[in-house]
Amino acid sequence: MIVDRREFLRRCICGALGGASLYSALGTLNLVNAAVANTNGGIFPDYxxxxxxxxxxxxxxxxxxxxxxxxxxxxxxxxxxxxxxxxxxxxxxxxxxxxxxxxxxxxxxxxxxxxxxxxxxxxxxxxxxxxxxxxxxxxxxxxxxxxxxxxxxxxxxxxxxxxxxxxxxxxxxxxxxxxxxxxxxxxxxxxxxxxxxxxxxxxxxxxxxxxxxxxxxxxxxxxxxxxLDMWQNEGGVAAFNAMNQSGAQANVFERGYARAVNSAIANYGVIGDALDAVGGVTxxxxxxxxxxxxxxxxxxxxxxxxxxxxxxxxxxxxxxxxxxxxxxxxxxxxxxxxxxxxxxxxxxxxxxxxxxxxxxxxxxxxxxxxxxxxxxxxxxxxxxxxxxxxxxxxxxxxxxxxxxxxxxxxxxxxxxxxxxxxxxxxxxxxxxxxxxxxxxxxxxxxxxxxxxxxxxxxxxxxxx
Structure with a gap:
């Protein structure tokens, strides 16, 4: 089987951390990101x-x-x-x-x-x-x-x-x-x-x-x-946020899920606000x-x-x-x-x-x-x-x-x-x-x- 360079790197890092299952559970490993990203060499000057x-x-x-x-x-x-x-x-x-x-x-x-x-x-x-x-x-x-x-x-x-x-x-x-x-x-x-x-x-x-x-x-x-926006759902929202609070999860899969949820919430907040700020196109x-x-x-x-x-x-x-x-x-x-x-x-x-x-x-x-x-x-x-x-x-x-x-x-x-x-x-x-x-x-x-x-x-x- 032929493994390309990026896949080889990913497997080596995941192996050092305890196996590919850990990579899969976490979704995105910052260590892997740091190892394979930015191969172009610096921030792009153009769009x-x-x-x-x-x-x-x-x-x-x-x-x-x-x-x-x-x-x-x-x-x-x-x-x-x-x-x-x-x-x-x-x-x-x-x-x-x-x-x-x-x-x-x-x-x-x-x-x-x-x-x-x-x-x-x-x-x-x-x-x-x-x-x-x-x-x-x-x-x-x-x-x-x-x-x-x-x-x-x-x-x-x-x-x-x-x-x-x-x-x-x-x-x-x-x-x-x-x-x-x-x-x-x-x-x-x-x-x-x-x-x-x-x-x-x-x-x-x-x-x-x-x-x-x-x-x-x-x-x-x-x-x-x-x-999260349901009327009179304050208790549910509080429980949801507590469940997804950073470091509150005992299981690696729960931590991976919480990270994904928190990222999605942050992303749609930022993107939604930016779209509102710039408006439409003519x-x-x-x-x-x-x-x-x-x-x-x-x-x-x-x-x-x-x-x-x-x-x-x-x-x-x-x-x-x-x-x-x-x-x-x-x-x-x-x-x-x-x-x-x-x-x-x-x-x-x-x-x-x-x-x-x-x-x-x-x-x-x-x-x-x-x-x-x-x-x-x-x-x-x-x-x-x-x-x-x-x-x-x-x-x-x-x-x-x-x-x-x-x-x-x-x-x-x-x-x-x-x-x-x-x-x-x-x-x-x-x-x-x-x-x-x-x-x-x-x-x-x-x-x-x-x-x-x-x-x-x-x-x-x-x-x-």
Whole structure:
């Protein structure tokens, strides 16, 4: 079994303290934090945020980004049949000469995505083609001949979503890659009492670190412990506080629980007060759940410089569901793509309003792409798919990676049944984001140990 450097360090320290069970019970050991955090070397002088937008269910990216040029559209339309988006309805995206898709095609976005097309054409968004979970670069011949190791449980929602969020196709027990990045960079934040990981969509594997733990909010704000504010509950509150008083617990698990509760109370008090102090943003957001999540992220970014917050690196997680379109795709898919497009545009505009557009990068992720082939009125679980990266620091108006063939027959990218083999790995995609965020090359190797198997360590969608 291969153990990476951080895991080796954690086990050694936990062993010296009496075993890994102690680590698990305490949740966060300050000694472990001191040993692995702040590998960047000092407090960050600038602010940066990553925002993961997870498209739950597996987005049909081949109806999201569609070839417009006649021969390529004809191939697409033959494969897609009744699900093909009409050619004349596509919203044109026009890449710069240095960022063409490489297959000779011109492309457009689904007609419900004019806002995202505007972001692309204005240079604030990029397309990364055919990204997916891989252990090694894999060709059709290698896949069909079982000549290279493959990610486990291909085409399974839960397993592939987990691998996307951990970027560790070789380790089913890995923490999230966002959490692992936070483990290494949290020491660069002036405020060590608040987590740099915030989820607006419940506890997320992407945000799960070994030593830094995510803080979960909802799109409307912090979630206090209602029991503490119940009318005529003075006795209950007194007992609750006494139970969680520092040093009052005889059992290590009770102490771990008390520490977690007290931290949560302190966090929601500080964050809630900071949000009240800074107020909202003037940019209008869609009233959808995704719109509200991203609006709250914008407010949290606005509050970053409050003396009680004082964060230089933050990672956010939001989620949009409904993408498992086995049926009724022509009805379901346009609506959620429109939500994604409008919400992303509003979020980018809010970062402009706040003066941090160059410091905030949003990116999409999903369980997998969907099949090029159709099942009647929907698509099935695929593998590779296209993704968007949005922000002022992005080298936008460009395609990165390789766009695959969409042919129904004789397709060299087809693993079978229209499931396209990725030509860019999740590791490459994630590592490019983490490098921009401030992770050193040593940190990159620590968080993405399989990255060296692929031709490029950096996909190039940020300026040097």
């Amino acid at each position: 940066k945020a990553l925002v993961c937008i997870f498209l739950l269910g597996g987005n049909d990216s081949f109806n999201t980004i569609v070839p417009r040029s006649a021969p390529h559209y004809a191939t697409y339309a033959t494969s897609r049949g009744g699900l093909a988006v009409p050619q004349g309805q596509l919203v044109a995206i026009d890449p710069l000469a240095g960022g063409l898709p490489g297959d000779g095609a011109s492309y457009g976005l689904h007609p419900s995505m004019p806002h995202l097309a505007t972001l692309f054409n204005d240079g604030h968004a990029a397309v990364v083609g055919n990204v997916g979970t891989l252990l090694w670069p894999t060709t059709q011949q290698q896949y069909q001949g079982n000549l290279v190791p493959l990610p486990p449980q291909l085409f399974s929602h839960d397993d592939q979503a987990n691998i996307w969020q951990t970027s560790r196709a070789d380790d089913a027990n890995a923490a999230g890659w966002g959490g692992r990045v936070a483990d290494l960079l949290h020491g660069g934040n002036p405020n060590q009492n608040l987590s740099m990981l915030i989820s607006l969509a419940g506890e997320a594997l992407f945000q799960r670190g070994d030593t830094v733990h995510q803080y979960v909010m909802n799109p409307y704000g912090v979630e206090p412990i209602e029991y 940019t209008a957001f869609p009233s959808s759940n995704l719109g509200r999540q991203l609006q709250m992220v914008a407010r949290l970014i606005k509050a970053r410089a409050q003396s009680t917050i004082n964060m230089r690196r933050q990672i956010f997680y939001v989620q949009l569901g409904g993408f498992d379109t086995h049926g009724s795709q022509l009805t379901v898919h346009p609506e959620i793509l429109g939500d994604l497009s409008g919400s992303l545009k509003a979020f980018y505009d809010a970062t402009v309003e706040l003066g941090v557009a160059d410091n905030v990068t949003a990116f999409t992720a999903s369980d997998f792409g969907r099949t090029v082939s159709i099942n009647g009125d929907g698509t099935d679980h695929g593998w590779g798919g296209h993704h968007f990266v949005v922000g002022g620091a992005v080298r936008g108006k460009r395609f990165y990676g390789r766009m695959p063939s969409l042919a129904q027959n004789g397709n060299p990218d087809d693993a079978g049944y229209g499931q396209l083999i990725p030509t860019t790995s999740v590791d490459q995609y994630s590592a490019t984001l983490a490098r921009w965020f401030g992770l050193t090359e040593t940190g990159i190797d620590d968080v993405f140990p399989n990255l060296g198997r692929f031709a490029s360590r950096d996909l190039g969608f940020f300026s040097p």
